Amino acid sequence: MGLFSRSDEFFGLDIGSTTLKLVQLKASSGKPLLVTYGTASIPIGLSQSDSDIDIRRLSEVIRQLVKGTRATTKNVSTALPENQVFTLVLPFPQMSPADLKKAVQWQVQQNLPMNIEDVRYDWQVISVPKNANEQVQVMITAAPIERVRRINRIIAEAGLNLVGLETTNIALSRSLATFPGAKILIVDIGAMSTELAIVENHIVLHSRSISFGGEAFTRAISNTLGLDLAQADQFKCKFGVTLEKLEGRVYKAIKPILATIVDEIIKSMQFFENQFGSRVDLFIISGGSAKMPEIGTFFAKTFNMDVQIANPWKNIAYPVSVQEDIINNAPDYSTVIGLALREVK
Ligand SMILES: Nc1ncnc2c1ncn2[C@@H]1O[C@H](COP(=O)(O)OP(=O)(O)OP(=O)(O)O)[C@@H](O)[C@H]1O
Ligand SMILES: [Mg+2]
Incomplete structure (x- = not known):
């Protein structure tokens, strides 16, 4: 289900609030092959800003990312975040x-x-x-037409053609719902937002968006432990949800935010059960914050369920030379691989 039509060759572009991700794939007789991929950091706020100057700055970062990755086409498939849909x-x-x-x-x-x-x-x-x-x-x-026009403008100013536009959760369902017949809860915790989706056989049955993500963890650690944001970020990435390290102080700082995410997940599960009369079988955590140490264990214990950390590269063929980078950062790429897979399905 897309808001736009499709075209022959294109790459996926995920315009996140802190990182742009690009992935181009090629169909093959086996798994789709990785042609190229890359990321670019952007200042928080840039990708959501409507000012002319910010749109031009964002387009320039996209232009440089495309150049750096040597993508072989100018055709782009991208996603609108759930809070714009x-x-x-x-x-x-x-x-x-x-x-x-x-x-x-x-x-x-x-x-x-x-x-x-x-x-x-x-x-x-x-x-x-x-x-x-x-x-x-x-x-x-x-999607409001004005949001669609804005994306069109960003892509056009980067010298590219927009050939596909869908929602983040639809892209996530394509890359992660690879278990036939299973009802899968996907929780993508990015930097500024958290997307929840319940999907089955690549179809999104329910979706919900929460207006905070990993940045809220960093700010909570900074406030509670009296650290600057850069230090707080290091603590988050190093200690995460572990109770054993630093007497669990990092965990305690982020606990109220995790509790809000848990409440939203419970609401989604209850809503889903009432509407469809069935329960979720599997829980997948995605987005950059899925790399937080022990976050999988936290959700598995809280929900007493099988919880997996997203690996959207599972069904993609890629060279050994990039394996380490890909595996270390696998959950970052769930949305963009979903966008790129549209072409090769
Ligand atoms: N090892 C790690 N441990 C904990 N958090 C991490 C780790 N690595 C990255 N993050 C966090 O992941 C977030 C970025 O994730 P991601 O790239 O999915 O966000 P985004 O797509 O830019 O944002 P959004 O989806 O909210 O628009 C940041 O908050 C970052 O601090
Ligand atoms: Mg994101």
Whole structure:
């Protein structure tokens, strides 16, 4: 489900709030092959800013990243963060595809806080009814046209063509939901936001966005332990959620933030259970903050569930020379690999 159409050759570009990630893949008879990849750091705030000067600065960083990675195309597939998208799942009676299309359009008009002319929307049936009376569940994704135009402008100013635009959770589901039939909870903890998605067979059944991420951990450590932000960041990356190190002081500092994430996950799981009548089978943590020591153990203990740290490279073929970098930073690339995989599926 994309908000735009597809094209032959392109690379994925994840415009995060602290890091841009680029991955280009090539289809092959076996696993998709890595053509090139790279990252670029950006100051916090730049990727969300609407000022002309910031848009030009961001475009320039993208231009340099493309040049540095020697991507072989100018076609880009990117994602809108969940906080810029409206997602809703609604039940509809069974009807013909043409009638369903009209019914969805009507519901978009009723449910979105904007005029239909001001949004770009897409929809997908996400449940197959078991009998004639059962309703079909439809997920509707809508983005304000002004957000789509802004992304178009950033990409155009970088000298590139936007050929694919989808939501972060759809990209995540493509790279991480690789267990047929399993209902997977994906929690992507970035720097400034945390995205939750429950997916099955690459279809996003539920999504939720929390407006903080790893930066909030750093600030909490800085405030509680009286460290500057750079030191606090080092403590976070070194000690993470371990109780044994420093008498668990780093863990105690970030505990209230983790507790909020846990509450949101519980809400999502309960909502999902009520709507779909089934439970989550597997829990995958993704994003840069998934590299925090012991975070997997923390969630596994809290939810008494099987918890995995995301490895979106699992089904990609790459040269041994980049293996160490890729494995050490695997969860950073979940969104961008999902974007890049769209082409080769
Ligand atoms: N080893 C580590 N331990 C803990 N946190 C880490 C580690 N490495 C990176 N991080 C944190 O991961 C975050 C960056 O992750 P990521 O690249 O997924 O974010 P982003 O995509 O730029 O942001 P967002 O998705 O919120 O827009 C930062 O907060 C960073 O401090
Ligand atoms: Mg991100």
